Amino acid sequence: MKKFNYIITLFFIFITLNHSSYASNKFITLQSTTSTRDSGLYNYLLPIFEKEFKIDIRLVAVGTGQALSNIRNCDGDLAITHAPNLEKIYLSKGYISERIEFMYNDFVFIGPNSDPLNIATSSNPDEVLSKIYSNKTKFISRGDSSGTHISELNLWRRAYLSPGIYKDTWYMEVGQGMGATLNIAIGSNAYTYSDRSTWINFKNKSNHKILYSNSELLKNQYSLLLANSTRCPKTKNYLINIFKEWLLSEEGKLLIKSYMVKNQVLFHVD
Amino acid sequence: MSNDTDSIFLEALLLLITGDKDILEIVLLSLYVTLSAVILSCLFSIPLSAILTIKNFFGKTAIIIISNSLMALPPVVVGLGLYLLISANGILAAYELLYTPSAMIIAQFIILTPIIVALSRQNIQESYAKYDEYFRSLGTSTFQKIKTLIWETRFSLITNALAALGRGLSEVGAVIIVGGNIAHQTRMMTTTIAMETSRGDLKLALAVGIILIFISITINIILYALKSNLEVNDGK
Amino acid sequence: MENKIKKLFPCTIRNLQLKFEQNVIFKNLNFVISESPITVLTGNNGTGKTLLLKILASIINPTSGSITFNNENLKNNDFSFIFQKPIFLDRTVYDNLLYVLKVKNKMKRADEVINKNAQEYKITHLLYRSTRGLSGGEQQIISFIRALIVSPKVIFLDEAFSNLDKLYIDKIEFIINQISKNGIKIIMISHDDNQILRLANQVFNIKDGAIDEKI
Numbered sequence: 087m088k089k090f091n092y093i094i095t096l097f098f099i100f101i102t103l104n105h106s107s108y109a110s111n112k113f114i115t116l117q118s119t120t121s122t123r124d125s126g127l128y129n130y131l132l133p134i135f136e137k138e139f140k141i142d143i144r145l146v147a148v149g150t151g152q153a154l155s156n157i158r159n160c161d162g163d164l165a166i167t168h169a170p171n172l173e174k175i176y177l178s179k180g181y182i183s184e185r186i187e188f189m190y191n192d193f194v195f196i197g198p199n200s201d202p203l204n205i206a207t208s209s210n211p212d213e214v215l216s217k218i219y220s221n222k223t224k225f226i227s228r229g230d231s232s233g234t235h236i237s238e239l240n241l242w243r244r245a246y247l248s249p250g251i252y253k254d255t256w257y258m259e260v261g262q263g264m265g266a267t268l269n270i271a272i273g274s275n276a277y278t279y280s281d282r283s284t285w286i287n288f289k290n291k292s293n294h295k296i297l298y299s300n301s302e303l304l305k306n307q308y309s310l311l312l313a314n315s316t317r318c319p320k321t322k323n324y325l326i327n328i329f330k331e332w333l334l335s336e337e338g339k340l341l342i343k344s345y346m347v348k349n350q351v352l353f354h355v356d
Numbered sequence: 357m358s359n360d361t362d363s364i365f366l367e368a369l370l371l372l373i374t375g376d377k378d379i380l381e382i383v384l385l386s387l388y389v390t391l392s393a394v395i396l397s398c399l400f401s402i403p404l405s406a407i408l409t410i411k412n413f414f415g416k417t418a419i420i421i422i423s424n425s426l427m428a429l430p431p432v433v434v435g436l437g438l439y440l441l442i443s444a445n446g447i448l449a450a451y452e453l454l455y456t457p458s459a460m461i462i463a464q465f466i467i468l469t470p471i472i473v474a475l476s477r478q479n480i481q482e483s484y485a486k487y488d489e490y491f492r493s494l495g496t497s498t499f500q501k502i503k504t505l506i507w508e509t510r511f512s513l514i515t516n517a518l519a520a521l522g523r524g525l526s527e528v529g530a531v532i533i534v535g536g537n538i539a540h541q542t543r544m545m546t547t548t549i550a551m552e553t554s555r556g557d558l559k560l561a562l563a564v565g566i567i568l569i570f571i572s573i574t575i576n577i578i579l580y581a582l583k584s585n586l587e588v589n590d591g592k
Numbered sequence: 593m594e595n596k597i598k599k600l601f602p603c604t605i606r607n608l609q610l611k612f613e614q615n616v617i618f619k620n621l622n623f624v625i626s627e628s629p630i631t632v633l634t635g636n637n638g639t640g641k642t643l644l645l646k647i648l649a650s651i652i653n654p655t656s657g658s659i660t661f662n663n664e665n666l667k668n669n670d671f672s673f674i675f676q677k678p679i680f681l682d683r684t685v686y687d688n689l690l691y692v693l694k695v696k697n698k699m700k701r702a703d704e705v706i707n708k709n710a711q712e713y714k715i716t717h718l719l720y721r722s723t724r725g726l727s728g729g730e731q732q733i734i735s736f737i738r739a740l741i742v743s744p745k746v747i748f749l750d751e752a753f754s755n756l757d758k759l760y761i762d763k764i765e766f767i768i769n770q771i772s773k774n775g776i777k778i779i780m781i782s783h784d785d786n787q788i789l790r791l792a793n794q795v796f797n798i799k800d801g802a803i804d805e806k807i
Contacts, residue, residue, distance in 0.1 A: 104457070120554070124554075144536075144538045160444035
């Protein structure tokens with residue numbers, strides 16, 4: 087019995103020490119989206135910051151909606167998302183204290199190599215969507231209120247089309263991240279709408295490829311959001327400002343510009 | 357297409373053989389979280405099961421009903437509930453548990469305890485039926501009864517703990533909500549598989565999956581050995 | 593030494609009734625257990641002898657009625673109960689013996705006591721064996737030793753001879769005689785008329801839910 091008590095006490099000490107070691111490091115919680123994470127940018131960028139400033143960045147990658155509501159709920163010090171309309175609303179309502187646009191890339195339409203609808207020859211996004219809509223061709227949507235999804239919905243709206251009524255026939259809303267959505271699109275030989283960086287990184291492309299792109303009309307704007315320390319007293323103001331300065335500095339910009347996958351720049355600055 | 361599957365499998369094995377450091381970290385963290393949850397749960401559940409078997413007290417039925425109902429709770433619901441408690445707006449926000457392994461331990465503790473209680477009660481009840489009159493003839497105290505019953509039932513109880521371990525290692529819903537799947541901090545085997553699959557990086561997902569299966573098989577082998585040990589000794 | 597028994601016996605049983613669901617096992621038992629060393633309960637199978645024994649030892653509660661010991665009540669530390677089929681903990685013989693000493697708070701020089709008894713009853717070679725592998729006779733002997741080492745005032749025996757060879761029966765009867773002479777009250781169940789003749793000072797026969805003293 088004595089030996090047992092001894093071991094159990096050691097166990098409790100071990101867990102307690104372990105737990106306190108997580109709390110003691112200097113760290114910031116960064117809320118971002120799965121697609122941004124999947125681009126690999128953070129794996130490239132963050133360790134450089136951590137090494138230089140000795141501040142840990144704990145990245146929580148979830149859906150856009152969750153990332154935004156997390157920072158609103160004070161569960162994050164910073165957020166990086168790409169849903170400009172939502173972000174602006176958040177700023178106006180004081181859920182975040184600052185919104186800084188700092189990098190961008192674009193969205194693309196993905197489809198099978200064979201491209202039965204000839205999307206590739208379209209002259210604008212409206213045309214792409216009309217072809218899909220009138221042919222009732224299978225199209226996979228994120229359906230999760232992410233930046234990508236919101237951008238997609240805007241496009242349908244601008245083309246005066248309502249695919250929503252065709253839910254569960256050819257217009258499929260999967261409610262998942264970009265990777266899962268791409269998997270489904272490829273698996274069911276369908277068209278879909280994705281951000282370019284996730285696609286470039288995606289390792290299961292099979293017979294699909296980028297069919298239509300337009301970097302102006304399909305711009306994907308990323309912003310850095312700072313938590314509002316008046317609403318969220320625990321926000322690590324000092325630390326997040328260090329990160330903000332660094333990200334927006336020449337060094338930060340250079341690093342973002344120089345991040346390449348398969349010889350392609352994924353994120354543009356200015 | 358089958359060529360792809362074969363090559364993914366081979367690449368996965370290669371990853372395992374070369375001993376990828378990230379994978380090791382993930383496996384160790386998963387073992388740490390689930391083992392801790394199982395140990396803590398046993399410390400709580402087993403004496404509780406013994407007390408529930410031996411004693412009648414006010415609120416006993418309530419505890420049993422609640423415990424059995426919690427068994428049917430989907431782990432994601434536990435995760436969500438715990439998240440609401442420990443997030444910055446929650447009652448327990450001050451403890452700063454969100455996105456830590458400790459939060460995952462707590463989540464798994466909540467999920468596994470009802471299971472261990474239910475299984476242990478069954479085993480201890482069998483033991484108690486055997487020793488009840490003997491205890492009465494000796495006049496053993498309640499505390500002594502609990503100690504003796506737990507020791508006498510130890511093989512079955514360890515079996516239950518191992519079953520819970522297997523269950524905890526394969527859980528993904530709760531730990532991703534309260535843990536956040538943060539690299540090098542709260543990334544577990546199951547969350548890695550989910551994440552890498554959704555990124556299309558199947559070889560990494562498969563590599564981790566193989567380890568998980570391997571651990572599962574090992575647990576089951578130990579379970580089987582213990583069970584047959586039990587059967588041999590039960591034949592009086 | 594006999595003072596030990598005088599404090600507890602004679603024991604008067606009044607209006608004892610035992611019912612299980614709708615079955616009445618005893619209707620209305622009234623009898624007195626004397627101070628004499630050995631009292632035997634006998635009767636055909638299924639008449640409830642074991643149940644009566646367990647009631648006397650307060651292992652089971654009767655439906656109604658009273659059991660009044662002489663000067664003081666029967667406490668757990670006063671008696672040992674030997675079950676028909678011995679119940680052991682899943683450990684060595686030594687640890688089983690140690691266990692009862694611990695429970696009854698009689699740990700003083702426990703190791704000495706256990707070894708002395710093991711020598712006396714010649715089972716030293718079994719001490720460190722697991723109770724799982726013991727033969728029926730060995731189990732019974734160890735049951736006895738377990739009952740004795742806690743220095744009880746009363747020993748209840750529930751058909752302790754059903755599975756044994758004559759060799760063991762003789763041995764145990766010898767022990768019973770000895771210890772009853774040392775002032776320990778024996779209340780036992782037996783089917784063997786010859787045995788009853790050999791051992792009993794007082795005999796009760798149970799039949800049809802009623803009890804009957806044989807002179």
